[in-house]
Amino acid sequence: MDDPTTRMDTEECWDFLRRQELGRMAYHLLDEVHLVPVNYAVDHDPVTDRRSILFRTAEGSKLLGVVMNADVAFEADELVDEVAASVIVRGRARLLDEHEEHRADNLPLRPWVPTLKYNVVEIDVTDISGRRFELARPWLHMIPE
Template identity: 75%
Template sequence: MDEPITRLSTHQCWDFLRRHELGRLAYHLADEVHIVPINYAVDHDPVTGRRSLLFRSAEGSKLLGVVMNADVAFEVDELEGEHATSVILRGRARRLEEDEAHRAENVPLRPWVATPKWNVVEIDVTEISGRGFDLSRPWRHLIIDES
């Protein structure tokens, strides 16, 4: 059987993340799991070489559940014809302090929707992996028939 899945290198994963801007964050809120689409940017410290993700969160958002439980997962994907790519990471989220929030000014990160006040949250990435899939979608005509 042909192997329809390819693994991305860590370098390829970060390159994929850098070329995209919309992902989905999974986080804890009390004992529930929640998910939300967010736009993000990759921050890169030229001195240490450390890379992390930054995003903005509206003041008072339940997204600040990450302050209570920092454990998060994040996913970015792309579907092009018969090929899909997905990068998944896990990490620790924390709200940046005021004297660090300026880091969000140096990356291509803006709120998608205008809202008065934002916090900047960083994800310190502890695991990252990416996969490419060659898809077989024999049922696709069913979906087209339905719409």
């Protein structure tokens, strides 16, 4: 039997992240780990070839969490027919200052929920990995009695 799991290389991971818009960020706040959905965009500087993840957020626990502890994990996934894919990123998050926030203006990054989100957070990626999974999901192919 062929291996139903395939590793993505770094470029495949970044291509996957560019095609997605919704991911989940895990962050620390005091003694707890929180997991929140965020709509995001990949920022790529072609001069330095530096890539990072940007998202907008309002004041609140998510922003407080990344300011207090920059270590985060981020995940985006997809399920299409019988194939699932997942990319996991580890990195350090930081609030962009007013001189850097403009980077988000040139990306497809607008709040999905009609609330004011003036803060732009960047995740500087230190580790990225991804996998594709061929799914059996036999219960979808069973004939009802």
